Amino acid sequence: MSSDANTKRAPAKPEQPYRMIFEQDVAVPVSDGLVLRANVFRPDAEGRFPVVMAQGVYGKDLHFEDGFKAQWDQLIAVYPDLCGNGSTGKYLRWETADPERWVPDGFVIVQVDSRGAGKSPGYLDPRSPREITDYYDAIEWAARQPWSNGRIGLLGISYYAVTQWRVATLQPPHLAAMCPWEGYVDYYRDSTHHGGILSSGFANYWWPKQCLAVQHGNAKSPHRERGTGRRINGDESLSEGKLEANRTDYIADILRHNLDSAWWRERTPVLSRIEVPLFSAGNWGGAGMHLRGNIEGYLGAGSKDKWLSLHAGKHWESFYLPEYVAMQKRFFNHFLRGDDNGWDKEPRVKLVIRDPRGDKFRTAAGFPPPDTRMERFYLDAVTGGLASASPSQEATASYEAMSEGVSFSTAPFERDTEFTGFVSAKLWVSSSTNDMDLFAVLRAFDERGQELVINGAHEASPVSRGWLRVSHRRLDADKSNANRVFHAHDEIEKLTPDEVYEIDVEIWPTTMVFPKGYRLVLTLMGKDFEFPGIAGRILHQHPGDRGRAEFLGTNRIFTGGGRASYLMLPAAYPATR
Structure with missing residues (x-):
């Protein structure tokens, strides 16, 4: 100054x-x-x-x-x-x-x-x-x-x-x-190309x-x-x-x-060069637009004086x-x-914590909150479950890319359980074609089996969403860490049909309290998730990108044994299954 x-x-x-x-x-x-x-x-x-x-x-x-x-x-x-x-x-x-x-x-x-x-x-x-x-x-x-x-x-x-x-x-x-x-940082990943x-x-x-x-x-x-x-x-x-x-x-x-390149990088900030006081405000319901950027901007900015506020409601x-x-x-x-x-x-971090019974508010010294514990929930293709123990036997769940996909559910939570922070999935997958678009959706269902529809920033929203074009599966090792994955998006590695690949999927950060009796469901599909009767706005339907036969194949998710697929969730203490 x-x-x-x-x-x-x-x-x-x-x-x-x-x-x-x-x-x-x-x-x-x-x-x-x-x-x-x-x-x-x-x-x-x-x-x-x-x-x-x-x-x-x-x-x-x-x-x-x-x-x-x-x-x-x-x-x-x-x-x-x-x-x-x-x-x-x-x-x-x-x-x-x-x-x-x-x-x-x-x-x-x-x-x-x-x-x-x-x-x-x-x-x-x-x-x-x-x-x-x-x-x-x-x-x-x-x-x-x-x-x-x-x-x-x-x-x-x-x-x-x-x-x-x-x-x-x-x-x-x-x-x-x-x-x-509510403004994104990474022009490629936050805005125009979700998971590529x-x-x-x-x-x-x-x-x-x-x-x-x-x-x-x-x-x-x-x-x-x-x-x-x-x-x-x-x-x-x-x-x-x-x-x-x-x-x-x-x-x-x-x-x-279509790949991250110098063109995108000259339109994306080098966050470490930001030194002025910063107050970054993001929206938990902004998956696919602005949430990720406000968190990444807060974490990456070189500012000594910086604050993060995460709220809910319309954009x-x-x-x-x-x-x-x-x-x-x-x-x-x-x-x-x-x-x-x-x-x-x-406090450096202020969080609205989403709860179906009424949102809560708390503060933290950083993001994710220091008391967060990353926990694995393993997929089971036999039972359709998500649980703490990996199935001993390998199994496969198959779905047509343009179908409603396959879902994996926790048992009803035995007490109120909160997840707040970064989310990712480690999956073993294959496709009958030479590429595969994976849409990962975190959902909440109450004790009656009714799905929770969140009033998102831009549209009706599930708990969170993630995306990955599997030919973009290579990670940036320098930017990935124990909390989250970061894909390089700088080269295309096509698949060999029916060959099995180990991949990591970034699912956007989230917060949600699952009351006693609620279940968390992970749905994997090859197209945009939309609630019945509610048209989506943040979609991925451009014919120049998605209109190829390679995205219309039969996809498979492998679970258990030597191919244990799992969801990584940020559990706030105490976390109970």
């Missing part, structure tokens, strides 16, 4: 909240001569104030409700005072802070349209190195403004969290703290509906500013040819780079709830304003 004149403390908080000044489309010059556009919300008072920023592709002038009506309605149902008690909701934007909740407390809120999106011209290339360089430049621009105290914080969900991890590795001199809320299998949602939904619709100069954009009726992506109207020339071919990029929900906004403000008040508010004494 710079020690120049811009780092003066903000004026003391007044007896009455600050009134707000709104400046729209403020010019933000960047290093290659392009000018981005930003909205600035600041106190109507003299002085220098801490700045909280976000930069992204979703359009700084698109109202949350206009762009994401279904999610807005769900948020209002949970938090009916979202547009009340201090906020009109006029400036609410998807996945960014509500200025009317922050400016009265003496913060400046800056929201920047990324290059090629909204009101910012240029080449639209989400998450590219150039976009992150622009973010660096925008942070340093904000630090120089007369209303800034030179201490810049970053805050936002999803895209607005992902870019935080990236720009922090560039170490902007005036970046003083960051709060990535292409996640089709980004190609089918995110790119056309959330990016191209707000591309700068797209005259066909359906989105308008409230009040003025102006397009939220600028007054310039570009031809289809110019629009295409002004953007990357995102879908082709993803399909072309966009917690960020706006008063108790979480209060946490965000305490964090930033401490590191951007220098308030001695006790944040530095907060």
